Amino acid sequence: MPSDAVLYQAAALCLTYPDDDLVARLPLIREAAPQLREFTDHAAVTPLSELAAHYVRVFDFQNRHSLYLSWWRDGDTRRRGMSLVRFKELYRQHGLEFCDEELPDFLPAVLEFTARTGSTDLLTGHRDVLVELRTRLTDFGTPYASVLGAVCAALPPARTRRRP
Template structure:
């Protein structure tokens, strides 16, 4: 497991809907993943209702800030279906069965997979999507961009 496993797990939590469980974990996230302090401090200082509304606004249904990695490359084409199968196959090859409510290319799921297995293949393969998402989040002016910055900083150069 890579030394960044805790960061990947913490980033996965930061990129999911900010419910009460997320808010309860903020002190732990702040200590465990100092690379995410900018976002964690923002989340801690923002009222729960406002943070939830911001999440919905940022990760809108129009997919300008999609957390579904294959959508960046495949769009909503038939090719995306094959990409989703590939995600599931990789999870299965590492002894994990994907059973989440989300699709297997959901960035928090990919980060959790990476945290558990140490396998960077999906993150490296979708580096362009991460870069595009980070750029759009930065342009939008949201602290979620700092979470992508922290994840991207862990990826090997040239990916």
């Protein structure tokens, strides 16, 4: 797995609801993805109950920090349904079937998809969303901002359009 793939997979783990599995994996994540050290160091010294309460405060109480990428562009509209279908279709094109445990635009799922396939299309296609989310998380003062910062830093450079 190339180093960016490891980072994307590790970031996916960091951005899911914290549980005993995450805590057990923190040393491995810290070693494999040093870009996430700010978050892993924080998570390693924070009791799980506090990590879980903080996650809920950051991600579950407001859409200001939504981890659902299509929500940022479509909100809770009909258009969002079509966006979700497009996510599922892209997963299928890469031979992956998405389970219905989460919506297909859930950022940890997109990060795992990117790690498995090497395709950064979903992430780069939502670069503006990721940057906005990183900014909002930074303003909120949460260690999750450093996870988004590492993801944004790993994205391939934005393509510039050539003028004819």
